[in-house]
Amino acid sequence: MFSYQDQFSAATKTHFQAQLDLINTLTTKTFEGLEKIVELNLSAAKASLEESAATAQQFASIKDPQELLALAQAQAQPTAEKAAAYGRHLASIVSATQAELTKATEAQVAETSRKVSALVEEIAKNAPAGSENAVALLKSAIGNANASYEQLTKNTKQAVETLEGHLSNAAKQFTQAAEKTTSRKK
Numbered sequence: 001m002f003s004y005q006d007q008f009s010a011a012t013k014t015h016f017q018a019q020l021d022l023i024n025t026l027t028t029k030t031f032e033g034l035e036k037i038v039e040l041n042l043s044a045a046k047a048s049l050e051e052s053a054a055t056a057q058q059f060a061s062i063k064d065p066q067e068l069l070a071l072a073q074a075q076a077q078p079t080a081e082k083a084a085a086y087g088r089h090l091a092s093i094v095s096a097t098q099a100e101l102t103k104a105t106e107a108q109v110a111e112t113s114r115k116v117s118a119l120v121e122e123i124a125k126n127a128p129a130g131s132e133n134a135v136a137l138l139k140s141a142i143g144n145a146n147a148s149y150e151q152l153t154k155n156t157k158q159a160v161e162t163l164e165g166h167l168s169n170a171a172k173q174f175t176q177a178a179e180k181t182t183s184r185k186k
Contacts, residue, residue, distance in 0.1 A: 011119050015112060022108040026101055033097030040093065044086055084172075091167040098160050106153065113146055 055075060062068045120142060124135045 007119060007122065011115065014115065018108060018112060022104065025104045025108075029097060029100045029104060033093060033100075036093045036097075037090065040086070040089055044082075047082075087167060087170065091164060095160070095164055102153070102157070109149055113142075116142055 055071075058071055059068070062071065120135070120138055124139075127135055
């Protein structure tokens with residue numbers, strides 16, 4: 001009996017440390033992703049301010065309505081392309097961050113599952129007679145938990161892939177609409 005308590009105690013400590021490590025990894029990856037998004041937003045804001053100042057100077061020097069129309073048309077497509085590029089870059093950052101979070105979580109779950117299964121097998125080998133039902137119940141619970149996690153992982157991956165597809169499609173449609181608008185005005 002004492003041996004099982006030691007095994008459970010060691011397993012609990014190892015599991016607790018693994019959970020702390022996972023939380024640390026997930027937090028670090030999340031902050032890295034957020035840092036990239038903030039950096040992207042700052043770059044976009046800085047570029048936008050610089051372009052706005054230059055455009056304002058151009059508009060200030062306009063002398064007739066035709067020149068105004070030409071300048072407005074010239075600004076439309078590059079602005080749409082920049083917005084689409086921003087959207088693609090943002091989607092790329094989110095996708096990469098999600099992939100890193102998923103990878104870290106899957107590795108942790110696989111390792112924990114392996115350790116729990118090994119512990120259960122060790123207990124089953126040394127279990128007293130008549131405890132077969134309890135061991136079978138424990139194995140079944142672990143199997144069900146693993147199956148649930150695998151289904152959750154599949155559903156999450158599908159949702160992320162769908163979101164990425166929608167973002168990509170929206171960026172393409174935005175760019176195409178801007179190109180059509182610009183070409184009609186010419």
